[in-house]
Amino acid sequence: SAVISQKPSRDICQRGTSLTIQCQVDSQVTMMFWYRQQPGQSLTLIATANQGSEATYESGFVIDKFPISRPNLTFSTLTVSNMSPEDSSIYLCSTRSTDTQYFGPGTRLTVL
Amino acid sequence: GIQVEQSPPDLILQEGANSTLRCNFSDSVNNLQWFHQNPWGQLINLFYIPSGTKQNGRLSATTVATERYSLLYISSSQTTDSGVYFCAVVRGGNKLVFGAGTILRVKS
Structure with a gap:
């Protein structure tokens, strides 16, 4: 199993600012994934x-908007x-x- | 891409009742999982079940891969079962594709 923490x-x-979200896994892992869940959605x-x-970005998501770092096998960041x-x-x-x-x-994000 | 459909979209149960949630998928898969998202947003993996039947306490799941559907059974429901239940599949590669979910409310 894997235990994941986020900050x-x-x-x-x-509006107009940026936020970096941190993700830490309790073991070394090859792949890490970032998901978005809009209100009331999957x-x-x-x-x-x-x-x-x-x-590797999915259709509709671009690196300029959601830059990701993966400096080692237990840590990643996503910047919005x-x-x-929206x-x-x-x-x-x-x-x-x-x-x-x-x-x-x-990470529950509200943008005003 | 692969389509994942869940039914029903909403379900209200009286505590103690049983229920069956369904997940249909449009193509063969090599990974199918059921998740529960509690009211605080935490996603918990319930089953990894690309085929066959598994049971864990009051929950059980069956996947009939040849007919492209999976069922999640909840018996003797409790208020703590409330939340959203998601089915998610992988067809090749590593991308987990989620269904829209079933919102379950268990009333005491």
């Missing part, structure tokens, strides 16, 4: 982050840049271990 747990931000994959390579109210969502970090997906507690 911050929630934040309220002003989860959508933003990008997959492998250590030592550029993140130049925020607008970015208000829960952002979740995730990894997979022996076919089972594990999720962090999420």
Whole structure:
């Protein structure tokens, strides 16, 4: 199994600013995933982050808006840049271990 | 891409009742998981079940891969079962695709 922590747990931000979300896993993992859950919606994959390579973004998500770092096998960050109210969502970090997906507690972001 | 459909979208149960949630998927998969998202937003993995049947306490799940559906059974429901239940699949690669979820409310 994998235990994932995220910081911050929630934040309220002003339009036009940026927020960096941190994700820490309690073991070394190859792949880390970032998901977005808009209010009342399901989860959508933003990008997959492998250590030592550029993140792979899903359709509709771009690196300029959601830059990702993966400096080692236990840590990743997601930045939400130049925020607008439409970015208000829960952002979740995730990894997979022996076919089972594990999720962090999420970062609840509100943009005013 | 693969489509994942869950039913029903909403379900209200009296405490102690049983329920069945369904997940249909449009193509063969090599990974299917059920998750529970509690009212605080935490996602908990319930089952990894690409085929066959598994049970864990009051919960059980069955996936019939050849017919492209999975069922999640909740017996003797409790108020703590409330939340959203998601089915998610992987078809090749690593991308987990989620269904829209079933919102479950258990009333005491």
